[in-house]
Amino acid sequence: MRHMARARLEARQLWLDWADGGSDAFPYIWLRDTDPAGFHPRTGERVFDLTSVPLDLAPEAARIEDEALVLDWPGDAAPSRFDLNWLRENRPGRRRPDPAHVPASSWRGDLGAAGIPRARAADVAESDAALADWLRRSKAMGLSIVEGLADDVEAGCRIARRIGFLRETNFGVTFEVVSKPDPNNLAYTADALPLHTDLTNQELPPGWQFLHCLANEAEGGGSVFCDGVAVAEDLALEDPEGFELLASVDIPFRFHDAETDIRTRKTVIRRGEGGRVEEICFNAHLADILDIDPAIMPGYYAAYRRLMQMTRDPAYLVTLKLKAGEMVVFDNRRVLHGRAAFDPSTGFRHLRGCYVDRGEFDSRMRVLARAAARTEPV
Amino acid sequence: MRHMARARLEARQLWLDWADGGSDAFPYIWLRDTDPAGFHPRTGERVFDLTSVPLDLAPEAARIEDEALVLDWPGDAAPSRFDLNWLRENRPGRRRPDPAHVPASSWRGDLGAAGIPRARAADVAESDAALADWLRRSKAMGLSIVEGLADDVEAGCRIARRIGFLRETNFGVTFEVVSKPDPNNLAYTADALPLHTDLTNQELPPGWQFLHCLANEAEGGGSVFCDGVAVAEDLALEDPEGFELLASVDIPFRFHDAETDIRTRKTVIRRGEGGRVEEICFNAHLADILDIDPAIMPGYYAAYRRLMQMTRDPAYLVTLKLKAGEMVVFDNRRVLHGRAAFDPSTGFRHLRGCYVDRGEFDSRMRVLARAAARTEPV
Structure with missing residues (x-):
């Protein structure tokens, strides 16, 4: 099966080129801070400590695996794994949908x-x-x-x-x-x-x-x-x-x-x-x-x-x-x-x-x- | 006794020249909207209706009387009477003092x-x-x-x-x-x-x-x-x-x-x-x-x-x-x-x-x- 995206690594960020066209940039610091493993499984609160990594961190390797992006970090940090669909929906610069958002319908x-x-x-x-x-x-x-x-x-x-x-x-x-x-x-x-x-x-x-x-x-x-x-x-x-x-x-x-x-x-x-x-x-x-x-x-x-x-x-x-x-x-x-x-x-x-x-x-x-x-x- | 101020009338506003120096401008529409008689005596809420007067209203006469500014309006509106000290403290452009305002004293x-x-x-x-x-x-x-x-x-x-x-x-x-x-x-x-x-x-x-x-x-x-x-x-x-x-x-x-x-x-x-x-x-x-x-x-x-x-x-x-x-x-x-x-x-x-x-x-x-x-x- 053809992957839904291809990853390209730059110095400070990674690009995902989507199979159906378009590309999105993902800064490494964002990926590290957003790793699903850094959020509490029940409360959803972020438990990852941003000060524990340098600002200019970069993965040692990135690969697409089972429609997920997997990043290997230097040191003993566990690899980060992101579902590709999730990444597309939550990409930087995109506002996530809000079920409470209903456009005001003005009336007279x-x-x-x-x-x-x-x-x-x-x-x-x-x-x-x-x-x-x-x-x-x-x-x-x-x-x-x-x-x-x-x-x-x-x-x-x-x-x-x-x-x-x-x-x-x-x-x-x-x-x-x-x-x-x-x-x-x-x-x-x-x-x-x-x-x-x-x-x-x-x-x-x-x-x-x-x-x-x-x-x-x-x-x-x-x-x-x-x-x-x-x-x-x-x-x-x-x-x-x-x-x-x-x-x-x-x-x-x-x-x-x-x-x-x-x-x-x-x-x-x-x-x-x-x-x-x-x-x-x-x-x-x-x-x-x-x-x-x-x-x-x-x-x-x-x-x-x-x-x-x-x-x-x-x-x-x-x-x-x-x-x-x-x-x-x-x-x-x-x-x-x-x-x-x-x-x-x-x-x-x-x-x-x-x-x-x-x-x-x-x-x-x-x-x-x-x-x-x-x-x-x- | 010498009055604490002198009033000068212009087309849309009045100037008060204070006896101890300085002058302040009071737009007529502000004076009408701020007439103490237009506020509820107990709740302090404004009861005066701004739409009841034209924007370009002007007093027919202004005088200083017992350290108060008295304005005669056209029509059957009662004259407005402002204590001069009050006017000075509440003049347009001056923030009134707030007893709750305490400057933040930053600490380390x-x-x-x-x-x-x-x-x-x-x-x-x-x-x-x-x-x-x-x-x-x-x-x-x-x-x-x-x-x-x-x-x-x-x-x-x-x-x-x-x-x-x-x-x-x-x-x-x-x-x-x-x-x-x-x-x-x-x-x-x-x-x-x-x-x-x-x-x-x-x-x-x-x-x-x-x-x-x-x-x-x-x-x-x-x-x-x-x-x-x-x-x-x-x-x-x-x-x-x-x-x-x-x-x-x-x-x-x-x-x-x-x-x-x-x-x-x-x-x-x-x-x-x-x-x-x-x-x-x-x-x-x-x-x-x-x-x-x-x-x-x-x-x-x-x-x-x-x-x-x-x-x-x-x-x-x-x-x-x-x-x-x-x-x-x-x-x-x-x-x-x-x-x-x-x-x-x-x-x-x-x-x-x-x-x-x-x-x-x-x-x-x-x-x-x-x-x-x-x-x-x-």
Whole structure:
């Protein structure tokens, strides 16, 4: 049988010429550091000590054997053996696939409430496949609704815990959005809440937010959502300079009360790899007094105010009135949320909220993908 | 009485010429957005709606009155009134002071165990002043020891909770570092653990770590600490190109077990404002297979291995053997920790650990500073 690759040795690296065309370079120091025998068989942690070999080490011999690359090292180190398929998939310069990577599918007002992905609480609770499917659809849109929750204050958090542990904040592990007929602070008014993301004053604002609707009997009180990725994408096209300011100038955020004073600086838009918008931090309530250079301040205010106007433009908004037994789930670092004014004299409104961070959400997607791969029909 | 400032109006901003020299520019849109009346009196949150005014608004009149700047706006908006001292302190372009800001005081091996700041558990538990003092000293060095803890597994976490709530991770809210005579995985061996920071695979690695020593009766098992800021500072001087690679190229980290698969990408060194080193993420166990461009890989490995060697160089290390009743406290995003090998047949070793994030730590410093200001003798 013809080998799938041929090895060529240079001074500091080895080339593999693949039988079906193309070549990849593998630095010797990478090969030594990446030898599968240098990772703990159970935890997968690296146990190989990089300082135990010189930087300019080179194998004494390399050969292809049973579709594996075998390297003989000087001294008494055991030979390294790499499966060729594995080497191709894990070659330097190639990002490994991530089951948690789902491209953001940006949406605007024409999505409509009917376009929001939905799942049944019982399915998500009982079936890993349903859970995986719901997480994937939620991640694409940054927003979904779970329906059929029990009339139990713990029902929403139970579903959130199917994903991972809850993210505690200075407001606790869970929080109650309850509007009182006799409001005693801002959070308890019946006023409209403009669109925002939560806790932008934290170094890491909470990732996924879960709002389980236990009662929504008042007139008004509809929920409003806006895809921050869509708004930022459009801003980048319509006002590239404004976008650049919001993505590069960090501004102060702050929340303080009797027991806390939590501050951070952030850009309103954060770009990730390839310049893709990965995060929106927008909360006019928590934005602290702007302290940026007065020379760029007028331009900054223009961009910031424009973004704010876009988050209130019906062209970007999906509105719906949550029903008791429904839970809205959204990526708080992407999708802005708000609520319409309501009339507290006409009925009771109670949402119970919690958060699970992006890290735990993505971890659950990966673990579920692993299990799914094992059970796939052959 | 002569006013402390004189106001000059331009088209889009106002200048204040201070009586003692110097002038500052205040854009009108900033003044409108920053009007103290636009913030909620109790929560301090901004309630003023920026979209309710045009970007190019300008006051109809400005005057200095009782050491305050008073602006009359067009339409029916109430005049804005700013205390002149407040304006000077909060002028655009000036960073407001932060009681949690303590410059990092970098240290090396010559600090010695005797140089580590210490506090008494009873003092920290009972006195806010002692707590504030301990936090300030801990923050400067990134490392301290609390002594005199009760022989109670909860004693360390009780002190941590004086600062803020505990940061949960996939290892739980607290964790037990227990070495067993019959180890069943890597964490339970009696081997030396090279210096590292914890959970570099998390988007936000835990901030402050608390390790309460309940027993340390085995031979060996000393703790080792290394100031990542000092190492990074020296690397920047000795190998600027290597420093730049570690501060600009992000690499993959990963932890996975049966229930989790948590991944992130990070630079090993993170710089903050003014280029100051703000964070070190260094954990060879959790560093995933390096996937960066093969063209920069040899240079990257050289820098990374050099940093690794520095973290093991006695010139940077402080070693000590924790005693039962002591708790070591360190900024896990700055100070690397490790342990010497020990002989489990000679005795029991048990540390109980937990984390409090930097955000909660800094918040507690600010709240304590507020209380201290109120009680200062006049």
